[in-house]
Amino acid sequence: MTPRQAIAGKGGGVVRIAVYYVVLATLAVALVQYVPVVREAMTAGELTGIGGPGANDLFGPGTAPAIGSEITASPWHNALVATVSMLGALAIMIPVTWVYMVTRRNRGYEESVVHTLLVLPVAVTGIVMIVKGSVALAFSLAGIVAAVRFRTTLDDTKDAVYVFLAIGVGLACGVQAVGVALALSVVFNLVILALWTTRFGNIYAGSSGGALGLGEVLAGPESSVGALAVGDPAILDAAAPADVSEIAERAARIERHVSEERLKKKSKRANVLLLVHAARAEAAQAHVEQQLQELAARWKLAEVTPTEGGFLLMYLARLDGPAVQGAVMDRLRNGVGAVIEAAELRSLKGINPRA
Amino acid sequence: MTPSIPPRTAAFLLCLCLWPTAVLGQQGATLADRHDFEARTARFDMPGRLDEISGLAVTPDGRIFAHDDERALVHEIDPGERLVGKRFSAGDPPLSGDFEGIAVAGERVFLVTSDGILVELREVEDRREAPYRRSDTGLAGSCEVEGLDYDAADDALLFACKVSSPESGAVVVRRMPLDPARGELPPIRIPRSAIAAHGIDEAFQPSAIAVDPTGTLVLASATVESLIEVDRGGNVLAGIRLSRDRHPQPEGLAFGSDGTLYIADEQNGQDARISTYARRAAGGS
Numbered sequence: 001m002t003p004r005q006a007i008a009g010k011g012g013g014v015v016r017i018a019v020y021y022v023v024l025a026t027l028a029v030a031l032v033q034y035v036p037v038v039r040e041a042m043t044a045g046e047l048t049g050i051g052g053p054g055a056n057d058l059f060g061p062g063t064a065p066a067i068g069s070e071i072t073a074s075p076w077h078n079a080l081v082a083t084v085s086m087l088g089a090l091a092i093m094i095p096v097t098w099v100y101m102v103t104r105r106n107r108g109y110e111e112s113v114v115h116t117l118l119v120l121p122v123a124v125t126g127i128v129m130i131v132k133g134s135v136a137l138a139f140s141l142a143g144i145v146a147a148v149r150f151r152t153t154l155d156d157t158k159d160a161v162y163v164f165l166a167i168g169v170g171l172a173c174g175v176q177a178v179g180v181a182l183a184l185s186v187v188f189n190l191v192i193l194a195l196w197t198t199r200f201g202n203i204y205a206g207s208s209g210g211a212l213g214l215g216e217v218l219a220g221p222e223s224s225v226g227a228l229a230v231g232d233p234a235i236l237d238a239a240a241p242a243d244v245s246e247i248a249e250r251a252a253r254i255e256r257h258v259s260e261e262r263l264k265k266k267s268k269r270a271n272v273l274l275l276v277h278a279a280r281a282e283a284a285q286a287h288v289e290q291q292l293q294e295l296a297a298r299w300k301l302a303e304v305t306p307t308e309g310g311f312l313l314m315y316l317a318r319l320d321g322p323a324v325q326g327a328v329m330d331r332l333r334n335g336v337g338a339v340i341e342a343a344e345l346r347s348l349k350g351i352n353p354r355a
Numbered sequence: 356m357t358p359s360i361p362p363r364t365a366a367f368l369l370c371l372c373l374w375p376t377a378v379l380g381q382q383g384a385t386l387a388d389r390h391d392f393e394a395r396t397a398r399f400d401m402p403g404r405l406d407e408i409s410g411l412a413v414t415p416d417g418r419i420f421a422h423d424d425e426r427a428l429v430h431e432i433d434p435g436e437r438l439v440g441k442r443f444s445a446g447d448p449p450l451s452g453d454f455e456g457i458a459v460a461g462e463r464v465f466l467v468t469s470d471g472i473l474v475e476l477r478e479v480e481d482r483r484e485a486p487y488r489r490s491d492t493g494l495a496g497s498c499e500v501e502g503l504d505y506d507a508a509d510d511a512l513l514f515a516c517k518v519s520s521p522e523s524g525a526v527v528v529r530r531m532p533l534d535p536a537r538g539e540l541p542p543i544r545i546p547r548s549a550i551a552a553h554g555i556d557e558a559f560q561p562s563a564i565a566v567d568p569t570g571t572l573v574l575a576s577a578t579v580e581s582l583i584e585v586d587r588g589g590n591v592l593a594g595i596r597l598s599r600d601r602h603p604q605p606e607g608l609a610f611g612s613d614g615t616l617y618i619a620d621e622q623n624g625q626d627a628r629i630s631t632y633a634r635r636a637a638g639g640s
C-alpha cells in the first residue's frame with residue numbers, strides 16, 4: 001500500500017496515522033524497558049561507560065567491581081546507539097511525509113522534498129551525535145556547512161517549515177531524546193492536519209467550511225488578485241457576480257455540465273473553470289479554443305453570457321498540472337487587449353457535488 | 356543496725372543503674388523521640404544553581420554532598436557555615452539523566468538515575484571532571500528508583516523504589532552489596548497497611564532514604580510529606596507527618612555522624628532548602 005493510498009480519505013488517514021503513532025510509542029516503551037541500547041537512545045544518556053581523566057586507571061583491573069552490569073564504552077556500542085537513534089528519526093518522520101503528501105496532493109509536490117524529509121533527520125542525527133559535547137567539532141561543522149552551501153528553492157513557505165521540523169527531529173534524536181522528537185512529530189502533524197481539514201485562512205473557506213460549492217467557485221475570491229488571472233483586475237471584479245441570485249442562477253446553469261463531468265473517469269474530468277471576458281464573443285472564442293485545443297486534455301464551452309459591455313465565456317477544461325494551466329494563461333495574456341479583455345482560471349478540485 | 360552506704364558509692368551505683376536506661380532508652384526510642392520535628396534547628400536556602408536537590412549524602416568527614424537532578428553534578432555543602440562549596444561532575448559536560456539519589460561509601464560516590472543506572476565517581480577538586488564509570492543495576496523493570504543511601508552495616512547500597520510491582524501492596528527497598536559477588540540481598544518490604552497503622556497515608560511513595568546512626572532506615576515521601584522509620588525486617592517503627600509549609604517536597608534525606616537529620620526540599624522553582632533537626636540529648640524528651 002502506497003502512502004497516498006494509506007492516507008486516502010481524511011478520516012481513515014488520520015486513524016491510520018494515529019494507529020502508527022500508538023504502535024510506535026508502544027514499541028518504544030517496551031524496548032526502553034528491556035533493551036538498554038534503546039533506553040540509552042531515548043533517555044538522553046551519554047554513550048561512554050567509563051570516562052573522565054584517569055578513569056581507566058581508577059576503574060581498571062584490581063579495583064572494586066561495579067555494582068550491576070558495567071556499561072562498557074565500545075565503539076560498537078556507540079554505533080548501535082547511533083543506529084537506533086537514526087532509525088528512530090526515520091520512523092518518526094514517516095507519518096510526517098504522509099501528512100505532507102496528502103495535504104499537498106492537490107497543489108502537487110516534489111519527490112525530492114519528500115525524500116529530503118526522510119533523509120535529512122537521519123543525517124542531522126548522525127552529525128549531532130558526532131558533534132555533541134565538542135565545541136571544536138561544532139565550529140568545524142559550521143565551517144564545513146558554510147563552505148558547502150545549499151541553494152535549494154522551496155515552492156511553498158510551508159515546505160520550509162517541514163524542513164525545520166526534519167532538522168528538529170534530527171537534533172532531538174541526535175541528543176538521544178527520541179521521545180521529544182516523537183512528541184514534536186505528533187504535535188506538528190496534529191496542527192497541520194487541523195489547518196488542512198478546517199482550511200484555516202483559506203479565502204473560500206468562509207461559509208461552507210468543507211469542500212467548495214459551485215456557487216463559491218463562480219463567486220470567486222473576495223479579490224480577483226488571488227486567482228490565476230490575466231488582464232485588468234478591475235474588469236474581473238466588475239464582471240464577477242455580486243448578486244447572490246445571479247450566482248445561484250449561473251450555478252444552476254453550469255451544474256448540468258458539472259454533473260456530466262462527474263460521470264466521467266476522474267482522470268478525464270474537468271478540473272478548472274475558465275472565465276473569459278471579451279467585447280466580441282466570436283473572436284475571443286476562436287482564440288481561446290485554439291489554445292485549449294493545443295494544451296488541454298479536454299475542454300468544453302459551458303456558457304456564453306452577455307455582460308455589461310461584452311460577453312463572458314465559461315469553459316470547463318482539464319488542464320493537467322500547474323505548468324499547463326500557466327501556459328494556457330500565458331497564451332491568453334497575448335490575446336488581452338486584442339480579442340479578450342481578461343481571463344480567469346478557477347480550480348474545480350475539491351468541489352462539493354452537493355453544494 | 357542499718358548498714359550505711361557511703362555517698363560516693365551510692366552515687367556510683369545510681370549512675371550505674373541509670374546508664375543502661377539512658378542508652379537503651381535512646382536506642383529503643385523512635386525517630387520521633389530522637390528528634391523534635393516541631394522545632395527545626397536550622398534552615399538554609401540554597402543558591403539558584405541548586406534549585407532542585409534530589410538527594411543528600413554526608414561524607415565521612417561531615418560535609419554534605421547534594422546533586423543536581425538532571426546532571427551528574429555534585430555540590431559540596433558545609434552545614435556549619437551553611438555555604439555551598441565546590442562542585443564536580445561525572446563527564447564534561449556532565450552526564451545527563453533523571454538523577455534521584457546520592458550515596459557516599461568511603462571515597463566512592465554513587466549517583467543513581469530513576470531507571471537504575473548507577474554512576475560511580477570520585478571526589479575531585481572544584482569544577483573538575485571526576486573519573487566515573489556507569490553500570491546498569493537492572494532495577495528498571497521493577498523499581499523506579501527514588502532514593503539511594505549506603506548502609507555500612509550490610510556494606511550495601513539501598514535503593515528506595517517508587518514503583519514496586521508486583522509488590523504494589525508494599526513499599527520496597529532493594530539492597531545491593533558493594534561486593535557484587537555476594538549477590539543482591541533480600542529486599543525489605545514495608546507493607547502499606549503497616550504504614551497506615553502509624554497514621555501515614557497509604558499512598559506513601561518514597562522520595563529519599565537514609566540510614567539512621569542507630570541502624571534503622573528512614574524514608575521520606577514527597578507525595579504525602581511524611582517520614583517513616585523501619586527496621587530491616589520491614590516493620591514500621593514510627594510515622595511522622597511533616598509540616599507542609601516547612602517541607603513542601605522533601606527529596607533529600609541524610610544523617611550526620613552526630614545524628615543530625617538533614618532534609619532537603621524542592622520548592623516549585625524557588626530556592627531549594629535544607630532543614631536540620633538536631634538529635635535530642637541522651638535521655639532528653
